[in-house]
Amino acid sequence: DSGVTQTPKHLITATGQRVTLRCSPRSGDLSVYWYQQSLDQGLQFLIQYYNGEERAKGNILERFSAQQFPDLHSELNLSSLELGDSALYFCASSVNVPDTQYFGPGTRLTVL
Amino acid sequence: GQQVMQIPQYQHVQEGEDFTTYCNSSTTLSNIQWYKQRPGGHPVFLIQLVKSGEVKKQKRLTFQFGEAKKNSSLHITATQTTDVGTYFCAGPHRGGSNYKLTFGKGTLLTVNP
Numbered sequence: 724d725s726g727v728t729q730t731p732k733h734l735i736t737a738t739g740q741r742v743t744l745r746c747s748p749r750s751g752d753l754s755v756y757w758y759q760q761s762l763d764q765g766l767q768f769l770i771q772y773y774n775g776e777e778r779a780k781g782n783i784l785e786r787f788s789a790q791q792f793p794d795l796h797s798e799l800n801l802s803s804l805e806l807g808d809s810a811l812y813f814c815a816s817s818v819n820v821p822d823t824q825y826f827g828p829g830t831r832l833t834v835l
Numbered sequence: 836g837q838q839v840m841q842i843p844q845y846q847h848v849q850e851g852e853d854f855t856t857y858c859n860s861s862t863t864l865s866n867i868q869w870y871k872q873r874p875g876g877h878p879v880f881l882i883q884l885v886k887s888g889e890v891k892k893q894k895r896l897t898f899q900f901g902e903a904k905k906n907s908s909l910h911i912t913a914t915q916t917t918d919v920g921t922y923f924c925a926g927p928h929r930g931g932s933n934y935k936l937t938f939g940k941g942t943l944l945t946v947n948p
Binding site for chain 2: 725756758765766768771779781813815823824825826827828829
């Protein structure tokens, strides 16, 4: 158990819908990262927050957005979902940047 | 942009054989990290290498960081079925004033008992 929690574990939805994925970092970690993992793309970095502020952006689509709240939990919002958005979404946290990252169990998103 | 390349993409071995995965960065790294993801699981941090030419061992796993700090390798001696999984290397890359960790695509290791 890494200490990072993610909810929900599984999410099945339809194209065009919007979903919110939630992540609580390890106690004491200020930095949160979001990754997308699909079979053919490996781990794709989406976005990083540090103590509530966006710090780095990767290949995140405009339909996706995220935020980190004052209590340090983070949410990843995915809208206008497409079939290709089906993937595992991982959240990771670290104390600082660029520290060792501790990954949550992931949310498996299936878009039908 | 900065890239981290890993080879091979897949490796199948017989239990007891050795295994090596290689990682190459397009730029010099301040450190390199290795993660393991078991099937159905999430990436788990294994080790971080910081110094040029550094070698670290964890039981049957040996990690090396190249002299130029642009490549690294993970060697497993006498593989066991518990070694099955995808091994990722990752290096911090700077974008402006911020760092992000760039992961290689990983090497999937399968072990035949």
